[in-house]
Amino acid sequence: MSAPRGELGRFLRRLPLSVLAAAAIWVVVRPVYEPALCRSAEIAARMVEFPKVAKIQRDDGHALIGRTDLRADSAWLKLSLTQIHFNAVPFLALLFAFPGARPKGTFRRVLVAVGVLLLSHVLALVANVKVFYAADLGSWSQSHYSDTARALYGALRYFFDIPVTFTLPLLLWVGVFRERVLALAGMAVGDAAPRPSGRKERRPAAPA
Amino acid sequence: MAQWQAFLATPAGRFVVKYLVALLVGFVLIALKPVNDHFVNPYTTLVAHEARVALNLFGEGATVQDQVLSSPRFSVKIFNGCNGLEAILIFACGVLAFPASWRSQVVGIVGGLVAIQLVNVVRVVSLFYVGVFKPQWFAATHIFIWQSLIIVFAVVLWLLWAQRYAGVSAPR
Numbered sequence: 001m002s003a004p005r006g007e008l009g010r011f012l013r014r015l016p017l018s019v020l021a022a023a024a025i026w027v028v029v030r031p032v033y034e035p036a037l038c039r040s041a042e043i044a045a046r047m048v049e050f051p052k053v054a055k056i057q058r059d060d061g062h063a064l065i066g067r068t069d070l071r072a073d074s075a076w077l078k079l080s081l082t083q084i085h086f087n088a089v090p091f092l093a094l095l096f097a098f099p100g101a102r103p104k105g106t107f108r109r110v111l112v113a114v115g116v117l118l119l120s121h122v123l124a125l126v127a128n129v130k131v132f133y134a135a136d137l138g139s140w141s142q143s144h145y146s147d148t149a150r151a152l153y154g155a156l157r158y159f160f161d162i163p164v165t166f167t168l169p170l171l172l173w174v175g176v177f178r179e180r181v182l183a184l185a186g187m188a189v190g191d192a193a194p195r196p197s198g199r200k201e202r203r204p205a206a207p208a
Numbered sequence: 209m210a211q212w213q214a215f216l217a218t219p220a221g222r223f224v225v226k227y228l229v230a231l232l233v234g235f236v237l238i239a240l241k242p243v244n245d246h247f248v249n250p251y252t253t254l255v256a257h258e259a260r261v262a263l264n265l266f267g268e269g270a271t272v273q274d275q276v277l278s279s280p281r282f283s284v285k286i287f288n289g290c291n292g293l294e295a296i297l298i299f300a301c302g303v304l305a306f307p308a309s310w311r312s313q314v315v316g317i318v319g320g321l322v323a324i325q326l327v328n329v330v331r332v333v334s335l336f337y338v339g340v341f342k343p344q345w346f347a348a349t350h351i352f353i354w355q356s357l358i359i360v361f362a363v364v365l366w367l368l369w370a371q372r373y374a375g376v377s378a379p380r
Contacts, residue, residue, distance in 0.1 A: 178215070187220040
């Protein structure tokens with residue numbers, strides 16, 4: 001084994017509290033984050049469309065997606081914002097659960113990982129905007145989008161809704177603590193690998 | 209970049225690449241319509257039946273129609289994303305990509321499937337009772353709490369299997 005079993009034990013003991021801490025942080029951050037997420041996604045959606053008409057409003061934990069160039073009584077898509085950003089909780093929980101000092105460069109990796117996670121939330125919302133345009137606006141969708149476009153946007157939404165949402169916390173955690181996660185699983189990564197558990201490394205005997 | 213290339217040349221690096229490929233293949237597979245119709249939906253119905261059996265132990269008189277679990281007090285539909293399949297993929301791909309003997313992998317996958325199924329039944333049953341007693345908490349419990357827990361559980365399960373039961377058969 002590369003990592004002492006003790007480290008896995010400490011990780012597992014810290015995990016319940018880490019989950020609670022992550023959930024508490026997210027509950028506090030959420031009221032600020034959700035409007036920012038909706039606004040960012042609206043800007044991103046408008047960057048890839050002409051005319052720029054995407055409208056995303058926050059409504060009690062949901063995003064209301066519409067178009068400003070359609071009649072006021074046209075359909076709006078209502079979707080749960082929690083479903084998009086809940087994966088910050090397992091990501092933060094896994095991050096907090098690692099015991100001990102952080103190796104050099106960890107803070108930079110955490111910042112990059114958080115950036116990727118937030119970007120994935122924006123892109124998930126944009127994917128939902130595109131599916132809304134292509135599939136949910138009845139005859140307007142039929143006349144403006146082909147079946148191929150609908151299938152592509154549907155696949156894009158699936159990609160962000162399921163694989164990205166569920167696996168990104170884990171993948172980003174591995175990215176941040178690459179050496180330590182793999183060592184925890186019993187694999188050494190270059191020089192960063194811990195020594196075998198419970199034994200001191202012997203120096204070769206000096207020549208007589 | 210050179211650091212990443214050096215990492216990818218190690219067994220750990222190869223594991224990460226294999227894991228990513230396995231996840232990609234797994235998630236693409238379960239998205240295909242024939243797989244969805246002939247595997248994912250029947251599997252989700254099975255999850256609903258497992259939860260029905262558990263609920264009926266508490267005298268709920270629950271029934272299942274397709275993926276809808278109903279009792280006189282509450283009904284819940286189990287969708288793709290709530291059936292535990294994502295946790296199974298996260299775990300099983302990690303096991304398959306890991307440099308371990310096939311025997312360890314088979315034991316890991318079978319044991320992991322059983323463990324994730326059990327946790328998923330607990331999830332569905334607990335959500336059912338949240339729906340009965342605190343319906344206003346249902347959405348938060350369903351998404352915020354249980355989906356987070358199921359991801360963390362799959363990761364923990366894989367770590368336990370990798371360190372305690374798999375051993376590493378690849379050269380360092």
